Amino acid sequence: MSAADPLPPPRTTPDGTAPDGTVAAAVEARDVSKVFFAGGGEPVWALEDFSLSLEEGSFTCIVGPSGCGKSTFLRILGGLEERTSGEIRTSAQSHAIPSAFVFQEHGVFPWMTVRDNVAFGLRMSGVGAAERSRIADDWLERVRLGSFGASYPHQLSGGMRQRVAIARAFATGSPVLLMDEPLGALDAQTRMLMQEELIALWEAERKTVLMVTHDIDEAILLGDSVIVMSGRPGTLREDITVPFPRPRSFDVERSAEFSALRGRIWDLLREDQPAARSAA
Template sequence: MTTPPPMVSGRDIGKFFRSADGRVVPALDGVSLTVHEGEFACVVGPSGCGKSTLLRILGGLIEPSAGSVARHPGQPPVPATAFVFQDFAVLPWLTVRANAAFGLRMAGVRRRDAERAADAWLRRMELAEFADGYPEQLSGGMRQRLALARAFTTGSPVLLMDEPLGSLDPQTRRLMQEQLLALWQEERKTVVLVTHSLDEALLLGDRVLVMSARPGRITEELTVPFPRPRDPGIQDGPEFGRLRARLWDRLRGELSVGAR
C-alpha cells in the first residue's frame, strides 16, 4: 500500500518563552512528527506540556524557537489549515451564517460564494434554521457545531483542533464525538486533534501521540487498530479498554514527573 503524502510535519521543533522575571521557560523540545493526507492524529499529554503550543506552531499562528514546519500549501483561496478551538471562537456580533462564512471571507472569497458554501455546511450540521440568528441564541453544542461548520466551509485540507469538545457536558460531548467521527469518515480531512480524553483519542484517531511533561516531547506513538468506518460501540469492547489502560499507564508516568 502506498503511503499518502505528508500534509503537515515538524522537525526538531522547540519553543521557549521568557517569564516576567526574565527566565527562559522551555515549552517544547525536539518534537518531530508527520501527519499524512487523510490521517486523524490525536495528541494527548499532561496539562501544560505544550500540546496547544505545538498545534499553533503547526498551523502557523506562532513561530517555533527551533526546528522547522512544513505544511501543504493549499490552493488559493482555500487556507492551508483551519482551526477549531475549545472556546468555539465564534464572533458574537456576526450572524450564524456570517460566522460559518468567516474563514472564506478572510481568504478573499466573494460574500455570495462564501455564504453559499456556509449554508451548505449549516444544513449538514443541522443549523440552517438558525442561519440568520446570533451565537448567543445557540447552546454550547450548537456553537461547537458552528465552529466545525466554519472549519469545514473553508475547504482547508488540514483541520487543527484544540480540545474542541472539552467545554461540553458529558452527554453532549459523547454525541459530538459520534458526529465528528461520522463527519470525518465522510470527508477524510487531515486532522490533528489535541485532547485530554483518552477515550476520545482512541475513538477518533488513527494514531495517538503521547507527550511528556514540560518541556513537551513525543514519547510514544500508538497506532489505533480499529478499522474504518468505525462504530462508536467499540468503546464498550475489551480491546478498547486494554488500549485505554496502556495509554493511561504511559500518561500517568508523565503526570507524576510533571507534579514533582
C-alpha cells in the same frame, strides 16, 4: 522564521501514495522546540525536539499532561506562534500550512449571524458574497443547523455554537484542521453526540486533522493514531496506531482491546505525574 517550509516536489502516485505504498505526509514536524522567557528572563522550555508526521487525510489526536506544550505546538503549526528551533514542512507549495482552527471556546463572533460566522473564513479569503452564502448554508445543513442561519450565537446552546465553529472550519476548504479541545467545554451527552458528528464529517471530507484532547477515550475513538507527549518540556513519548477499523462507533469502547489501549496510554501519562516520578 516561517510557520512552515514546503516539502520537495512529492514523489507520489496519482492516488496520493508514495512509491513504497505509504501515504504522503501532509505535514512533518522535526525536532521542534519552543522557549518562553518568564519574569526575570528565565527560559521556560514548552517543547523540546518534538517530531511528528501527519499523513494526508488522517485524524491524529495528541494527549499529554497539562502544560506539556500541546496547544503551543498547535499554534506553531497554524502560524500563531513562532518556533524557537526545528523544522515544519508541508506538502503545500507555500510557506504556511493552509489550516483552519477550532478552539475549545468555539470562538464564534457574537455580533454576527450564524451564517456570517460560518462564512467568515471564506470572506477573509475573498470569496464573493453569493458563493460564501451558498457554501455556508450547505455546511449549516450538514451540521443540522439549516434553520438557524439568521440567528445569533447567544440564541444557540453550547453544542450548537460548537457545531457552528466546526462548520466554519470545514467550510474554509483548508486541507488541514487544527482542533484544540474542541469538545472539552461540553457536557458528557452533548460531547458524545458531537464526537459522532465530527467522525461523520471527517469521514465524508477526509481532511487532515490534528486534535488536542485530554480525553483518552475520545482520542482512541476519533483518531487513526494517538500521539502521547511527555511532561514539560513536551516531546514525543509514543506514537500509537489505533487498531480499530473505520467506520467506527461507540461499540468499540466495549471491547477488551479498547480497554487495553486506554490502559497503555494512561500508564504512559501517569509516568509523568509528579507523584509517580517521586515514587520511582
